[in-house]
Amino acid sequence: SQQGEEDPQALSIQEGENATMNCSYKTSINNLQWYRQNSGRGLVHLILIRSNEREKHSGRLRVTLDTSKKSSSLLITASRAADTASYFCATDAQGNTPLVFGKGTRLSVIA
Amino acid sequence: GAVVSQHPSRVICKSGTSVKIECRSLDFQATTMFWYRQFPKKSLMLMATSNEGSKATYEQGVEKDKFLINHASLTLSTLTVTSAHPEDSSFYICSAGSRRQGSGTQYFGPGTRLTVL
Numbered sequence: 001s002q003q004g005e006e007d008p009q010a011l012s013i014q015e016g017e018n019a020t021m022n023c024s025y026k027t028s029i030n031n032l033q034w035y036r037q038n039s040g041r042g043l044v045h046l047i048l049i050r051s052n053e054r055e056k057h058s059g060r061l062r063v064t065l066d067t068s069k070k071s072s073s074l075l076i077t078a079s080r081a082a083d084t085a086s087y088f089c090a091t092d093a094q095g096n097t098p099l100v101f102g103k104g105t106r107l108s109v110i111a
Numbered sequence: 112g113a114v115v116s117q118h119p120s121r122v123i124c125k126s127g128t129s130v131k132i133e134c135r136s137l138d139f140q141a142t143t144m145f146w147y148r149q150f151p152k153k154s155l156m157l158m159a160t161s162n163e164g165s166k167a168t169y170e171q172g173v174e175k176d177k178f179l180i181n182h183a184s185l186t187l188s189t190l191t192v193t194s195a196h197p198e199d200s201s202f203y204i205c206s207a208g209s210r211r212q213g214s215g216t217q218y219f220g221p222g223t224r225l226t227v228l
Contacts, residue, residue, distance in 0.1 A: 035219075042204060042221035043155075088154060092217075098145050099206070099217060101155045 005102055006089060012108040013053040021105040022070075023089035031092045032065055033099065034074050036085045043088070046074075081111040114138055114205050117220035124195055131191045134205030134222045140185035142208035145217070146178075149202040158179055161188040161205075195227045 007022040025032070034046040049056045049065045049072065056063045062075040076083055086106050090099035114137040124130050134144055142163045147155040159180055161167040167180035179191040188207075192199055204222040 033217075040202075042223070043219040045217075045219070090155075098157045098160055099155075100157070101147075103154045 006105045009037050010106045015109055018086050019107055021074045021087050023072045025091045029091045030094050032072050033090045035088045038085045054110050067089050079109045084109045115218045115220040115222050121224045123226045126196055129193045131189055134184045134188045134220050136207045144205055144207045146190050149203045153182040197227045200227045
């Protein structure tokens, strides 16, 4: 069963704006990961944040994790048209176990 | 980073035929691989966990006799969709974890799009 719930389900912004996507989950986790998927393509791993971490950066990406609220957010700064894709969060209960994916957020960045 | 390949990338078959999808870890050994299915505009759903040298563990609602999984070596797992029907049309994605890379990181294959006519 799916654990993560992304919010919003769809997001449309102008190029240059920031995009924030949220993810909530239900059970304890070892880590939480964010992935990007272009239409009809495979997954691209963006970032992994462990349960003992609160924030992580990678380029224009910033991920936060609040284990007390069982939630995470992905911030993409200075968005580009090439960022248009679906973004999924996925939780890993014990480390290297099957990932449980959220429903995803479809991001559209308009040039 | 570690690389996982899938073959074929796209397959179209007639209803009733069987289709085999291969998942290979190219530069690391994977004792465990995972198979996911993704319907259009939906998220990935875990189908089964493939363990090298032993039987796969299937998720509830996934028919083990229809989706045959074989993990014959540390670098290869196969998923065979037997007697495929149009409702089996989907995007099938495998992933593998690398012990060398440390726990938590999984590497996904590029996916196989199956269309059953």
